[in-house]
Amino acid sequence: MMRIVNLGRTGLFVAMRGGVLTSLGGRSHWRSADDVRRAAQAENIQVSDLVVRTMP
Numbered sequence: 001m002m003r004i005v006n007l008g009r010t011g012l013f014v015a016m017r018g019g020v021l022t023s024l025g026g027r028s029h030w031r032s033a034d035d036v037r038r039a040a041q042a043e044n045i046q047v048s049d050l051v052v053r054t055m056p
Contacts, residue, residue, distance in 0.1 A: 001046045002022060004033050004052070005054065008054045013030045013033050013035070015047075
């Protein structure tokens with residue numbers, strides 16, 4: 001299962017799988033969690049409901 005992480009300092013969102021940054025559709029950073037979810041859905045990958053936020 002993939003986890004969405006919000007990078008607090010930049011405000012961007014990334015996808016992590018097994019602790020490793022994951023690329024979806026050739027991208028590794030998105031502007032919103034919903035954009036990450038849509039990219040994962042397009043590749044039939046399950047995504048956790050929780051979004052982890054890092055602090056600066």
